[in-house]
Amino acid sequence: MRFARLVSAGVLALAAYGLLLGVSAFAGTDKPNENKPAVQKPEPGSPGDTLTREDARMALLVYKLLDKDGKIKGANIERGEQLYMQNCRPCHGNDGRRFNFSLYYEEPAFIGDRARKEMPTFWYQINFGDKERGMEAYIDEFPLQDLIDIAGFAQTLP
Ligand code: HEC
Incomplete structure (x- = not known):
């Protein structure tokens, strides 16, 4: 019984670690691209342009x-x-x-x-x-x- 609990705790810990790795890897690919502005500006006067x-x-x-x-x-x-x-x-x-x-x-x-x-x-x-x-x-x-x-x-x- 004790052994089984230990194993499942280990599996959980591994899963959590994997998740962390996954998340950080994903975050890594999401770096802002120098060539692309972070926020796309709408063309002046276009429907997306909400400035009065x-x-x-x-x-x-x-x-x-x-x-x-x-x-x-x-x-x-x-x-x-x-x-x-x-x-x-x-x-x-x-x-x-x-x-x-x-x-x-x-x-x-x-x-x-x-x-x-x-x-x-x-x-x-x-x-x-x-x-x-x-x-x-x-x-x-x-x-x-x-x-x-x-x-x-x-x-x-x-
Ligand atoms: C037909 C008359 C008239 C003409 C022409 C005119 N103004 Fe005025 N202007 C006024 C009046 C009247 C006020 C308000 C004055 C007050 O309330 O004390 C005013 C206010 C202003 C104010 C506001 C200042 C403040 O702090 O509230 C500015 C700046 C100004 N005028 C600049 C100009 C400029 C620069 C021009 C030329 C491109 C111009 N005005 C042409 C009559 C005129």
């Missing part, structure tokens, strides 16, 4: 357009100035200081402050606007590069 237009524009800013200091990369500042003067100056003024975006008890904040310190807010606003506050949406008015140029120029405003 807003998400996609904001992700672009965060991943591609901002450097580590929060500055816009790849902006043509001179062109941005022209575009600002033609399109934004009528409301925001030459130097961007016509509207103060802060609440009365906060430090004043103008176009330049927003663009330097809070580019995500700035970027969202110039792309999607704010109907209630009277700010236009420009995502369908300007090519992406124009908005990048405007954002780059805005960071130079006082």
Whole structure:
């Protein structure tokens, strides 16, 4: 009796060991393949692409357009100035200081402050606007590069 129990315990132990080996061998073959991304990205605009237009524009800013200091990369500042003067100056003024975006008890904040310190807010606003506050949406008015140029120029405003 004792012998039989010992044998079955041994068989069990062996089985467990085998299982472990099997699992680790399987895990071994499942190493991520360098040539294949871990997560397959859906094509932009395809049915598998669940990003909203807003998400996609904001992700672009965060991943591609901002450097580590929060500055816009790849902006043509001179062109941005022209575009600002033609399109934004009528409301925001030459130097961007016509509207103060802060609440009365906060430090004043103008176009330049927003663009330097809070580019995500700035970027969202110039792309999607704010109907209630009277700010236009420009995502369908300007090519992406124009908005990048405007954002780059805005960071130079006082
Ligand atoms: C028709 C007038 C008008 C034009 C043109 C306009 N804006 Fe605005 N914008 C506004 C108004 C009004 C607000 C809201 C101001 C407020 O609530 O204090 C605003 C808000 C903003 C804000 C939001 C700031 C914040 O922190 O909430 C940004 C950024 C901005 N405008 C940038 C621009 C840029 C850049 C352009 C040119 C591409 C532009 N605007 C053109 C009227 C305009």
